[in-house]
Amino acid sequence: MKxxxxxxxxxxxxxxxxxxxxxxxRLKFFKNLELLFEKLCLEINYSQxxxxxxxxxxxxxxxxxxxxxxxxxxxxxxxxxxxxxxLFKEIKILNSEEKNILNLFFMSLGKLxxxxxxxxxxxxxxxxxxxxxxxxxxxxxxxxxxxxxxxxFGLLLALIFI
Amino acid sequence: MLNxxxxxxxxxxxxxxxxxxxxxxIRIRDARPITVFYDGQASFLSHFGLxxxxxxxxIASKKMIEEIIFKASEFSIYSVNEELKQGFLVLDGxxxxxxxxxxxxxxxxxxxxxxxxxxxxxxxxxxxxxSLSVFKYLFDSQGLKNILVVSPPGQGKxxxxxxxxxxxxxxxxxxxxxxxxxxxxxxxxxxxxxxGNFCDILSFxxxxxxxxQGIRAMNPHLIVTDELGxxxxxxxxxxASNCGxxxxxxxxxxxxxxxxxxxxxxxxxxxxERYVVLEKETRPGVIKGxxxxxxxxxxxxxxxxxxx
Numbered sequence: 529m530k531x532x533x534x535x536x537x538x539x540x541x542x543x544x545x546x547x548x549x550x551x552x553x554r555l556k557f558f559k560n561l562e563l564l565f566e567k568l569c570l571e572i573n574y575s576q577x578x579x580x581x582x583x584x585x586x587x588x589x590x591x592x593x594x595x596x597x598x599x600x601x602x603x604x605x606x607x608x609x610x611x612x613x614x615l616f617k618e619i620k621i622l623n624s625e626e627k628n629i630l631n632l633f634f635m636s637l638g639k640l641x642x643x644x645x646x647x648x649x650x651x652x653x654x655x656x657x658x659x660x661x662x663x664x665x666x667x668x669x670x671x672x673x674x675x676x677x678x679x680x681f682g683l684l685l686a687l688i689f690i
Numbered sequence: 691m692l693n694x695x696x697x698x699x700x701x702x703x704x705x706x707x708x709x710x711x712x713x714x715x716i717r718i719r720d721a722r723p724i725t726v727f728y729d730g731q732a733s734f735l736s737h738f739g740l741x742x743x744x745x746x747x748x749i750a751s752k753k754m755i756e757e758i759i760f761k762a763s764e765f766s767i768y769s770v771n772e773e774l775k776q777g778f779l780v781l782d783g784x785x786x787x788x789x790x791x792x793x794x795x796x797x798x799x800x801x802x803x804x805x806x807x808x809x810x811x812x813x814x815x816x817x818x819x820x821s822l823s824v825f826k827y828l829f830d831s832q833g834l835k836n837i838l839v840v841s842p843p844g845q846g847k848x849x850x851x852x853x854x855x856x857x858x859x860x861x862x863x864x865x866x867x868x869x870x871x872x873x874x875x876x877x878x879x880x881x882x883x884x885x886g887n888f889c890d891i892l893s894f895x896x897x898x899x900x901x902x903q904g905i906r907a908m909n910p911h912l913i914v915t916d917e918l919g920x921x922x923x924x925x926x927x928x929x930a931s932n933c934g935x936x937x938x939x940x941x942x943x944x945x946x947x948x949x950x951x952x953x954x955x956x957x958x959x960x961x962x963e964r965y966v967v968l969e970k971e972t973r974p975g976v977i978k979g980x981x982x983x984x985x986x987x988x989x990x991x992x993x994x995x996x997x998x
Contacts, residue, residue, distance in 0.1 A: 642768045
């Protein structure tokens with residue numbers, strides 16, 4: 529009996545964790561994006577390496593940022609138009625406003641001289657910081673909520689079925 | 691290389707409807723028909739090839755020009771800003787893209803060029819043996835002469851010197867050649883063009899620093915450079931000559947007569963021992979003559995150096 533209750537709680541808790549991972553992913557995405565922009569600023573300012581090479585050298589384990597870089601590089605190399613659909617293919621954690629803002633930024637990336645490119649990146653970093661803060665607030669609010677809801681729902685199921 | 695920067699449709703026309711190897715220049719201007727200099731003659735690019743009529747001409751757009759420059763910079767305009775400030779970009783294959791637009795000035799110097807309005811893509815040609823017909827005039831028993839190649843822009847000076855260096859290297863004449871390649875055109879970006887096995891290349895250096903640094907570091911027998919023009923260039927040539935290094939250079943002028951009229955030419959007039967004058971006749975790259983240090987013609991006849 530005890531084990532059955534435990535199984536219900538664990539399964540529902542895990543489902544709750546699954547729902548909350550959306551918020552965690554957003555948080556990690558914006559943090560990594562900020563790091564990417566930091567790297568772009570440094571490399572453009574000092575080494576002036578090519579954009580694609582800087583992007584591909586960026587080391588991250590965040591799947592969404594990896595996907596974003598990969599989509600961006602594919603668009604450039606294959607001469608595809610940079611749109612919200614092509615740039616954020618298989619990325620599901622952003623809302624449409626965030627996608628549009630980031631798409632506009634990536635569309636103009638690489639088209640300016642060093643000082644203006646750095647200014648643009650700095651501005652975009654500020655924007656990303658705002659998104660990060662917002663994502664952090666959401667994560668603080670919803671992650672524990674979904675976890676708790678999961679556990680409560682598990683307990684509820686256990687009470688109903690047992 | 692042009693396939694990486696040109697619109698697919700335009701590249702397809704250039705490579706399938708006309709003989710790509712005969713294209714000298716492609717001029718793309720905002721809201722104007724694309725002009726191709728083909729075998730020395732200007733024509734409009736149409737959907738069916740070349741045309742003298744505006745009816746089917748392909749009209750360029752500002753977006754097309756911006757795309758060309760963006761792609762030529764490998765999607766990183768910031769990384770080619772120094773080149774852009776000088777008004778051109780060079781591709782790996784040695785193609786030079788001249789750029790026009792709005793020049794941004796800051797603190798009395800050019801900061802960048804924006805708002806691009808036209809590009810001029812010059813396609814280099816490697817034509818083997820094109821310098822052979824005058825090769826014998828440029829040597830004597832004492833060895834190589836100081837040579838100045840003279841012609842108006844776009845008449846094959848760079849092609850001539852590139853082939854000359856190659857001919858020199860395959861004859862194994864033990865000449866260490868230093869190329870001061872200010873625009874990356876002689877050897878191509880990444881040194882991809884054929885220039886032989888005895889060349890050291892100092893790319894994207896101005897002549898004054900290039901000559902100074904090159905002579906100190908590389909101990910060259912011959913320095914090759916393109917387009918002498920500024921006073922500093924002439925100073926650099928004089929410096930090299932005083933160091934006992936031979937020089938092969940090019941200069942813009944229509945003829946020997948016009949060369950003599952150039953105000954700063956007197957500074958180096960006594961340095962060069964041979965003048966190879968190219969002249970545009972039916973197509974670029976016809977040698978008008980080879981002249982000695984007294985500027986007397988010594989070659990026999992007009993030899994066409996660029997054969998089909």
